[in-house]
Amino acid sequence: MSKVRVASFSISVDGFGAGPNQSLKEPMGVGGMGLHQWAFGTRTLQKMFGRDGGATGVDDDFIQRGFENIGAWILGRNMFGPIRGAWPDEQWKGWWGDTPPYHCDVFVLTHHARASIPMEGGTTFHFVSDGIHAALDRAKAAASEKDIRIGGGAATIRQYLQAKLIDEMHIAESPLLLGTGEPLFAGVNLPELGYSVAKRVPTEAATHYLITKDH
Amino acid sequence: MSKVRVASFSISVDGFGAGPNQSLKEPMGVGGMGLHQWAFGTRTLQKMFGRDGGATGVDDDFIQRGFENIGAWILGRNMFGPIRGAWPDEQWKGWWGDTPPYHCDVFVLTHHARASIPMEGGTTFHFVSDGIHAALDRAKAAASEKDIRIGGGAATIRQYLQAKLIDEMHIAESPLLLGTGEPLFAGVNLPELGYSVAKRVPTEAATHYLITKDH
Numbered sequence: 001m002s003k004v005r006v007a008s009f010s011i012s013v014d015g016f017g018a019g020p021n022q023s024l025k026e027p028m029g030v031g032g033m034g035l036h037q038w039a040f041g042t043r044t045l046q047k048m049f050g051r052d053g054g055a056t057g058v059d060d061d062f063i064q065r066g067f068e069n070i071g072a073w074i075l076g077r078n079m080f081g082p083i084r085g086a087w088p089d090e091q092w093k094g095w096w097g098d099t100p101p102y103h104c105d106v107f108v109l110t111h112h113a114r115a116s117i118p119m120e121g122g123t124t125f126h127f128v129s130d131g132i133h134a135a136l137d138r139a140k141a142a143a144s145e146k147d148i149r150i151g152g153g154a155a156t157i158r159q160y161l162q163a164k165l166i167d168e169m170h171i172a173e174s175p176l177l178l179g180t181g182e183p184l185f186a187g188v189n190l191p192e193l194g195y196s197v198a199k200r201v202p203t204e205a206a207t208h209y210l211i212t213k214d215h
Numbered sequence: 216m217s218k219v220r221v222a223s224f225s226i227s228v229d230g231f232g233a234g235p236n237q238s239l240k241e242p243m244g245v246g247g248m249g250l251h252q253w254a255f256g257t258r259t260l261q262k263m264f265g266r267d268g269g270a271t272g273v274d275d276d277f278i279q280r281g282f283e284n285i286g287a288w289i290l291g292r293n294m295f296g297p298i299r300g301a302w303p304d305e306q307w308k309g310w311w312g313d314t315p316p317y318h319c320d321v322f323v324l325t326h327h328a329r330a331s332i333p334m335e336g337g338t339t340f341h342f343v344s345d346g347i348h349a350a351l352d353r354a355k356a357a358a359s360e361k362d363i364r365i366g367g368g369a370a371t372i373r374q375y376l377q378a379k380l381i382d383e384m385h386i387a388e389s390p391l392l393l394g395t396g397e398p399l400f401a402g403v404n405l406p407e408l409g410y411s412v413a414k415r416v417p418t419e420a421a422t423h424y425l426i427t428k429d430h
Contacts, residue, residue: 013388013412013424014400015230031406173228173388175415175424179404185229189394191246197228200390202417209228209390 002140003147006157006169007066009184010035010206013173016181017154024082027095034176038205039063048101058203062170071143073106074135076156080108080125087114094125105142107135109156132159154182161188161195167213169195172206217355218362221372221384222281224399225250225421228388231396232369239297242310249391253420254278263316273418277385286358288321289350291371295323295340302329309340320357322350324371347374369397376403376410382428384410387421 011017012035019029028035039045044063046054054060077084081092094100099121107126114127128135139148150160160166171184190196190211199210226232227250234244243250254260259278261269269275292299296307309315318337329342343350354363365375375381386399405411405426414425 013386013426014403014405171228173422175412177405177410177412177426179406179408188229190229190392191394193394195392197390197392202422207388207417207422211228211392 002071002143002145003167004136004150004160004165005066005070005147006150006152006166006171008039008063009152009157009169009171010039011171011173011184012176012178012181014177014179015183015185016178017152017157017184018182019178020181022078022082027082029178029181031176031178032181035174035178038172038174038203058201058208059172059205062172062201062208066149066170069147070104070149071146072104072139073102073149073151074132074139074156074160075106075108075151076153077108077110079152079156080110086112090114090117093117093119099123100125105139106151107139107142109135132156132163132165136160136165154184157184158186158188161190161193164193164213169211171209171211173209174206217286217358217360218382219351219365219375219380220281220285220362221365221367221381221386223254223278224367224372224384224386225254226386226388226399227391227393227396229392229394230398230400231393232367232372232399233397234393235396237293237297242297244393244396246391246393247396250389250393253387253389253418273416273423274387274420277387277416277423281364281385284362285319285364286361287319287354288317288364288366289347289354289371289375290321290323290366291368292323292325294367294371295325301327305329305332308332308334314338315340320354321366322354322357324350347371347378347380351375351380369399372399373401373403376405376408379408379428384426385423386426387423389421 019032022029038059041055042060042063043054043056100119100123103122105124107128110127113129117125194214195211198212201208234247237244253274256270257275257278258269258271314336315334315338320339322341322343325342328344332340409429410426413427416423
């Protein structure tokens with residue numbers, strides 16, 4: 001059965017998935033880059049950045065598992081870029097250059113329709129302006145038997161959690177405080193929605209939690 | 216220099232320091248007991264419960280350090296008991312029986328004045344109805360050169376954090392979700408108040424964070 005998954009989503013000790021004031025210069029919001037320190041050095045991400053080496057181990061295993069068997073992604077508009085409101089032109093094609101690391105269909109939630117963008121390496125960005133259920137339906141059709149990964153940000157994940165549409169969520173808590181930004185848990189009563197912590201794995205750099213939905 | 220400290224304060228992954236609906240039967244709120252699993256089995260707490268044995272190690276070290284050099288405590292009204300509003304009589308003397316584990320002056324924040332209660336073992340409960348600063352002044356006078364421990368709950372800690380009066384806060388994050396209850400970080404921008412994570416120590420049972428104020 002195809003699963004809907006969140007993977008390698010980093011949060012601060014005080015529960016923020018990104019800092020405030022996201023911009024072209026600060027894609028993760030102010031202070032938000034620190035959330036991902038546990039991930040940057042892993043072999044899987046280093047390889048994506050075109051570099052050899054990098055650390056293996058638990059952190060890397062989580063990163064790797066997050067990419068396994070994924071047939072489509074769903075991203076919130078802000079994960080795709082810093083532009084708000086209507087698209088001024090067709091120039092912005094995501095943060096990731098010519099060859100984004102998705103290599104499959106990526107559905108971007110937005111209020112502003114736009115033509116799909118085929119990129120190098122098999123990624124195609126699609127823009128879905130009729131809501132989270134429509135995006136998931138399209139992602140499921142595109143993924144066929146494979147899993148769907150909800151990439152974020154926090155607001156997008158919260159919407160899918162509230163609709164009980166996420167089967168499995170891996171979060172990594174980094175040892176820093178952000179104080180403000182995008183809260184992952186705000187207004188989401190996870191136990192009430194049927195979610196619980198299935199697994200906890202602390203490493204030197206982060207505490208990993210696997211949160212699953214009881215069926 | 217005398218310090219104002221929070222120690223061994225447990226929170227859930229989603230940031231709650233107690234469950235909802237505290238009552239005589241559920242002093243930590245519904246589901247809140249699970250927050251403290253990392254602590255119950257330690258040698259220091261087992262000894263307090265009058266039992267031999269118990270685990271030593273990092274969890275126990277944190278519990279032990281939390282009691283070291285403490286000259287006075289401050290507790291929110293709800294940490295002292297489940298009664299809300301005016302005291303119906305003088306019967307309620309805390310959750311802890313005749314010999315509470317404080318062995319020093321304990322200042323309870325309340326809107327409802329009440330005479331001090333001397334208990335066995337050196338604990339005296341005092342009731343402070345003129346605010347958190349007055350309580351801290353009295354605690355400092357009582358503690359002399361020793362430290363003050365803010366015992367909780369979450370709302371009391373938040374007030375002292377917002378007033379930048381806490382020097383050091385040890386929290387232990389337990390691997391469970393509460394969904395609702397007493398949030399520790401709500402509306403508190405710790406970095407803006409000068410706080411940061413000075414230390415992180417994960418154990419099998421919890422992730423410990425030492426949060427300190429930059430001077």
